Amino acid sequence: MNKSNVYKLIGALLVISSALFYYVHYLVFNDLHHILIFMMGDLAFVPIEVLLVSLIIHRLLNDMEKNSRLEKLNMVIGLFFSELGTGLLAYLSDFDPKLDIIKNDLIVTDDWSDKEFMDVRKRLRNYDYMINIQDLDIKRLENLLFEQRDFLVWFFLSSNIREHESFNYLLHAVFHLTEELSYRDDLNNPLQTDYEHLTSEIEHIYPMLVYEWLDYMRHLKNNYPGLFSLAMRTNPFDKRAAPLVKKNRRIER
Numbered sequence: 001m002n003k004s005n006v007y008k009l010i011g012a013l014l015v016i017s018s019a020l021f022y023y024v025h026y027l028v029f030n031d032l033h034h035i036l037i038f039m040m041g042d043l044a045f046v047p048i049e050v051l052l053v054s055l056i057i058h059r060l061l062n063d064m065e066k067n068s069r070l071e072k073l074n075m076v077i078g079l080f081f082s083e084l085g086t087g088l089l090a091y092l093s094d095f096d097p098k099l100d101i102i103k104n105d106l107i108v109t110d111d112w113s114d115k116e117f118m119d120v121r122k123r124l125r126n127y128d129y130m131i132n133i134q135d136l137d138i139k140r141l142e143n144l145l146f147e148q149r150d151f152l153v154w155f156f157l158s159s160n161i162r163e164h165e166s167f168n169y170l171l172h173a174v175f176h177l178t179e180e181l182s183y184r185d186d187l188n189n190p191l192q193t194d195y196e197h198l199t200s201e202i203e204h205i206y207p208m209l210v211y212e213w214l215d216y217m218r219h220l221k222n223n224y225p226g227l228f229s230l231a232m233r234t235n236p237f238d239k240r241a242a243p244l245v246k247k248n249r250r251i252e253r
Contacts, residue, residue, distance in 0.1 A: 073164055074219050078227070080155065080171075081216055084148045088174075089209045090236030091144065092202065095136045099237075102127050106210070106237040108217050110228070117218040121211065129207040133199045141202075142181040149178055170208040177201045 022035055093099055105120050152175050155161055161168050180201060184194070213236075220228035235241045 069163060073161070073167075074216070074223075076155070076161065077164070077167055077212070077216055078220075080167075081213060083151055084144075084174075085209060085213065086234060086236055088144060089213055091141065092131060092136075092206050092209070093236055095132045096206070097130060097132050098128065103237050106214070106235070108214075108221070108232060108235065110221070110225075110232070112218075112221060114218065114222070117214065117221075121214055124207075124210060124214070127207075129203055129210070131199065131202050131206060133195065133202065136202075138181070138198065142178075142184075145174065145178040146182060152178065166208070167212055170205070170212055173201075173205045173208060177205060 022039070025035055026032060102124060105123060152171065155171050156175070161171065177198075180198065217228070217231055220231050232238075233241055
């Protein structure tokens with residue numbers, strides 16, 4: 001029996017049960033007048049009940065479910081940057097010949113507001129993202145990505161990822177680059193045309209990584225101060241960043 005037939009059966013049983021209760025009420029009290037009064041009162045309340053259940057309660061439950069899914073998704077995005085994204089972004093940005101133009105905009109601090117995150121994101125849209133692939137060690141990039149190949153496959157198995165269009169697009173682009181590199185036997189001496197193709201693929205990923213990283217930093221800033229502190233101390237754009245928490249003086253023992 002399919003789901004539609006099950007619902008029809010349940011609906012029919014509920015209507016029959018209601019009719020039986022009204023019939024028992026009539027047999028016991030023999031008062032059709034009060035039965036009709038209560039029935040009309042119940043029918044008059046039905047539109048309000050539909051409003052409460054369908055529009056308000058249902059909306060609240062959907063919002064709660066959506067927030068739960070977004071929280072799980074942000075945990076998955078955090079895992080991506082912890083395992084691969086931050087390291088990949090740090091490596092690619094090292095070969096951005098014009099990084100100094102935007103580097104200061106990406107030194108995120110705990111004083112940033114949501115508006116500042118949005119303003120930086122808008123400014124970054126006008127930046128010409130480039131990678132000097134001639135200096136980049138493509139073999140090292142392949143190793144970096146290939147070590148996380150199973151990890152990327154696991155991401156694609158997560159249903160939550162599909163709900164985040166831009167991050168899903170980034171994952172596909174990273175996985176595609178991983179596949180491209182795995183099919184090349186000699187990455188140290190690629191053809192010029194192949195070089196240009198790989199450059200295009202890498203420069204396609206680079207800005208998406210920046211945008212997703214910035215959104216992830218805003219999420220940590222608003223929800224997880226401890227993780228945000230670590231993210232600031234491992235900022236791939238801050239050459240002075242260090243994971244150790246530095247004190248002005250040592251604690252005396």
